[in-house]
Amino acid sequence: MSKPLKVALLGCGVVGSQVVRLLTEQAEDLAARVGAPLELAGVAVRKLGRKRDVPVPEELLTTDAHALVTRDDVDIVVEVIGGIEPARSLILAAMAGGKSVVTANKALLAEDGETVHAANRADLYFEAAVAGAIPLIRPMRESLAGDRVHRVLGIVNGTTNYILDKMDSTGASFTDALEEAQSLGYAEADPTADVEGFDAAAKAAILAGIAFHSRVTAADVYREGITEISASDVASAKAMGYVIKLLAICARSDDGRSVGVRVHPAMIPRSHPLAGVREAYNAVFVEAESAGRLMFYGAGAGGAPTASAVLGDLVAVGRNRLAGTRGPSESVYADLAVHPVGETVTRYHVSLDVADKPGVLATVADVFSRHDVSIQTVRQEGRGDDAQLVLVTHRASDAALSATVEGLRELDIVRAVASVMRVEGDETP
Amino acid sequence: MSKPLKVALLGCGVVGSQVVRLLTEQAEDLAARVGAPLELAGVAVRKLGRKRDVPVPEELLTTDAHALVTRDDVDIVVEVIGGIEPARSLILAAMAGGKSVVTANKALLAEDGETVHAANRADLYFEAAVAGAIPLIRPMRESLAGDRVHRVLGIVNGTTNYILDKMDSTGASFTDALEEAQSLGYAEADPTADVEGFDAAAKAAILAGIAFHSRVTAADVYREGITEISASDVASAKAMGYVIKLLAICARSDDGRSVGVRVHPAMIPRSHPLAGVREAYNAVFVEAESAGRLMFYGAGAGGAPTASAVLGDLVAVGRNRLAGTRGPSESVYADLAVHPVGETVTRYHVSLDVADKPGVLATVADVFSRHDVSIQTVRQEGRGDDAQLVLVTHRASDAALSATVEGLRELDIVRAVASVMRVEGDETP
Known part of the structure; x- marks a missing residue:
């Protein structure tokens, strides 16, 4: 000794x-x-x-x-x-x-x-x-050192996962779920760092840097929090077989030359391994070329x-x-650029309050088409004079999706864009 | 360079x-x-x-x-x-x-x-x-090197998980599910090493050695395969909210002085993270003193x-x-002994075909009581002259549970011990 x-x-x-x-x-x-x-x-x-x-x-x-x-x-x-x-x-x-x-x-x-x-x-x-507690940095830096990581999808903030899980399981509003999290010590008196996604964004930057052997800082991370998520967003996702999670997503672009790093609420299918991550637990899902799909699960704080x-x-x-030796040092040789969120390729779930009259769907569909965004499913429900139109798109650039939503907002027949949410972890075309 | x-x-x-x-x-x-x-x-x-x-x-x-x-x-x-x-x-x-x-x-x-x-x-x-592909050895050897592992529960054989998953999702028999696994290349022409648990036992020995800083060999591992699992065992587990998995279990004894290492089919609650591991995927669940519950999931072969x-x-x-350096070498300083399976503390699910007449339950319950095994739930279903009695025990030593089953077999009123299976991952007392 x-x-x-x-x-x-x-x-x-x-x-x-x-x-x-x-x-x-x-x-x-x-x-x-x-x-x-x-x-x-x-x-x-x-x-x-x-x-x-x-x-x-x-x-x-x-x-x-x-x-x-x-x-x-x-x-x-x-x-x-x-x-x-x-x-x-x-x-x-x-x-x-x-x-x-x-x-x-x-x-x-x-x-x-x-x-x-x-x-x-x-x-x-x-x-x-x-x-x-989840062994993640070491496996990413060392065990996957011989592989090519394509994407990291993580639930890396326990507070927001607790809140979203309560909203999903009890139908509570964001405010009520936050209060419960605070009373149980899962959320701080000032919950900004958690609910606005700052904490998750810092972790996303660290994970992206390691996964892609590049330097990524918190400022590079696109960030949206969960404060705008309503009980009806959660219910609507549930009805479609999805659950809303705050995800940290680090992904290589299709051409492999840049990476996107973002933190935002997203709908994921209930069959996805991350959907079963309850309460304040964390989990990180990694897709690598040879290893395939891996998941690491455990207590993310405490x-x-x-x-x-x-x-x-x-x-x-x-x-x-x-x-008399040292562990692996920082690996940033790949030096990939972080692309703006607009270049991210993803899918959108859009819920619109529209006038219930002929031609509405055609008009709405035309806006999508003008921005080269292809629609995967449409569901329309009449409600008196109004109707609700729920659309899920195929994969398109975030910029095109965002422009589409802007275009929808300008339509007279669209009374309101009730919600817009990205859809992740569902690779059906 | x-x-x-x-x-x-x-x-x-x-x-x-x-x-x-x-x-x-x-x-x-x-x-x-x-x-x-x-x-x-x-x-x-x-x-x-x-x-x-x-x-x-x-x-x-x-x-x-x-x-x-x-x-x-x-x-x-x-x-x-x-x-x-x-x-x-x-x-x-x-x-x-x-x-x-x-x-x-x-x-x-x-x-x-x-x-x-x-x-x-x-x-x-x-x-x-x-x-x-699942990073497991490195996290166990290094990331958890500052923690005290209590238990490792793993699905570490893809072939048997594929077979049991098919039996669970389609109601297929073992033979049919095995044939399907063979036709898809998930099982070999001679499936013995997989279905009899030899492959899982070797992995259990390696995991136990690392988790408990002791030397464990394949010969130390208690082993049962899945060939005796019937479609009705699977259906009965399903009806009770359980799923049958072939588990590799490495656990410290309650006094911390020895370890048990075993591979056998077991019922786990559907709410357990391992229950959602489908097809040929592997996953290892680790319970450590400070880290709490961790899970590692991914492709176990290929x-x-x-x-x-x-x-x-x-x-x-x-x-x-x-x-000019070396990674961590073998750590066996704790030198814990592997105890016989009889000393393992676990729970049993026992299904009996009994005569449907007064006093049967009392007689059966008496056998459990004589071996100091406490019963958690009993369910009786009449079927003409016969009845089926399904009992789930509280935690007891495997030896006591095993002796109880022997005692039940000797009873005249017990026509057959239809199935006996360990129950794991369910810590409700």
């Missing part, structure tokens, strides 16, 4: 306190697996004297994070503060001192991964940054699950340090 | 020919990901001059596998022959020469992993040995999917060779 590896922990909240607990409770197993004990050198917190979920020996606590990460005896820095600063400065300072870094910081990696990867002189592991991912990375970087 | 790494391929069948194809078609990507080109040094086959799925340059083919794996210029040996010999001797010869080895050979690893791991002087990677796993390993060992 080698001499202990010293671990500095930045942050002692929901995840950090679980990391402390596991380092203590599983010390023997961890030492056997690494080949050396993992010893907590210090824990940087914002305030001393706070009550914590897990007791931390007082002499380990410090408010001087910078001094901690630059201590000569520290080997590995675990960053679970989140956010851009001071996390970035601390990680860069640690890296300058040759420390290995384990982080759960999706926002930093998605916004400024380039700086962090460039500064890395030992190891930078971040399994916990995407989809919590203290213990996220800490499990952090500990897995800790064991890996610990082993690497002992062996 | 470093100078090429030379790869020797043993076997050029369904998987090997796909490895050749991918090494050629994706040469540029692979070189960029490894940091050096992967160059095929030779392909060992049984017979020259055969027609192959993928054209292999004739000068690369050889029938002298031993000469190929001991060639000085070979860096990495990929073994996709399968079976114990000559695969073992060739791998040992390669290892003696310091080559890295990538293998898909589950039989060898499950029967004599100890010898092979002990001889390893560079890297031994075997992602393709379990569940084909040339291209298996080759994807081989190529991922090739990239990893290639990177390791360039860096």
Whole structure:
């Protein structure tokens, strides 16, 4: 057994306190697996004297994070503060001192991964940054390293999945489902980062970068949240055998020369493996050329699950340090461009309130045709003077679909475009 | 870019020919990901001059596998022959020469992993040995290295899953479903290895060893196949909201001091994530202390999917060779014993043909009670003079359950024990 590896922990909240607990409770197993004990050198917190979920020996606590990460005896820095600063400065300072870094910081990696990867002189592991406990970064970076990924479809935000699942199973409105999620601790008091898709967009950027060996940032990701989803959208999807999920989609273009990265609600068929992902669970579906269809499923957040991912990375970087080696570094050789969302090829489900008179369908169909968008199914339901027209298109560019919807809005006979939603995961032509 | 790494391929069948194809078609990507080109040094086959799925340059083919794996210029040996010999001797010869080895050979690893791991002087990677394309070995060995796995429940044999899925969805008999699987190429002419559970047992041994950091061999695995499953078993399970799957189950005992490893058909609730695994797909469900419930899903067999796993390993060992390092080696420090199946704690579903007269239920219930097995539900259906009694037990040791069934067989009022099946994945007490 080698001499202990010293671990500095930045942050002692929901995840950090679980990391402390596991380092203590599983010390023997961890030492056997690494080949050396993992010893907590210090824990940087914002305030001393706070009550914590897990007791931390007082002499380990410090408010001087910078001094901690630059201590000569520290080997590995675990960053679970989140956010851009001071996390970035601390990680860069640690890296300058040759420390290995384990982080759960999706926002930093998605916004400024380039700086962090460039500064890395030992190891930078971040399994916990995407989809919590689900082993995803490692399989994508390593197991699929010999394959060609075509598409990644992921449910990577537990809060929105919980809300959409409640809306689907109980018929609740968005507001009621959000309130329930908040009361259960699945959503924060300010739910913006989750319900507007910012959290999922950061994860999509990280996944796309790894899947396509290119640099993708949060700013490259097209993003729509779920706040506009109504109970009737959910019911209408259900009636057609679909379920609405907030998806992170990273896909290679048909010619393979660029990638699209987007986060938005979408209808997927109930028979799709992602449709069965309930409550706050996460799942990521990968389509690769040789491997075919793969899915990874599990808890996407929470203290213990996220800490499990952090500990897995800790064991890996610990082993690497002992062996005097490094894990795989950032792979961006393919350098594919991210194309604008308009170039994405997808399908639309469009629901229109129209006047119920002859010729309406022909007029509506003409708008689709003028934009080269082919209609797969139409369903019309009379309701007194009005009728509801529900159309699902074949695959077309998002720009053409979007222009079609604009054209529909301009028609007198269209009283309202009740809803527009992308349809994914359904490859029937 | 470093100078090429030379790869020797043993076997050029369904998987090997796909490895050749991918090494050629994706040469540029692979070189960029490894940091050096992967160059095929030779392909060992049984017979020259055969027609192959993928054209292999004739000068690369050889029938002298031993000469190929001991060639000085070979860096990495990929073994996709399968079976114990000559695969073992060739791998040992390669290892003696310091080559890295990538293998898909589950039989060898499950029967004599100890010898092979002990001889390893560079890297031994075997992602393709379990569940084909599904990244599983690497996540279990590395991502979960900081967690404590409690249980692994897997559908790891595509042939039997295809057969059971057909029986479930069409009501077909085992024989008819097997014939269909054979006609579609999902089952071999001699289906013994699949339908009797030998293939799944080898995979269970490998998974258990990794999950519990202990040495487990195929001989340690309790095994029952699916040949006795009748259409009426499937229908009866369906009526109760269950589906029958052939499961590989690796579980820590309640006291954590030993592990049970078994392969047998079992009823699982339709709400369980594994229940939705259709056709020849594989999936592995992992329960870990911190990570919670995880599932990995994908194609478990087939040339291209298996080759994807081989190529991922090739990239990893290639990177390791360039860096002058090694991946994680075998971890068996926990050295847990495998307990006999009798000590397994599980639940039984028992279907009895009984005489339809007063006191029958009391007599039957008494047998359960004498063996300390608690009954969860009973359902009785009269059929003329006879009745059918269907009982589901609470959790008890397999030995007690087995003794109970023996006791039932001895009762005069029990005309026949129509079926006995374990119930898994349903944690309601």
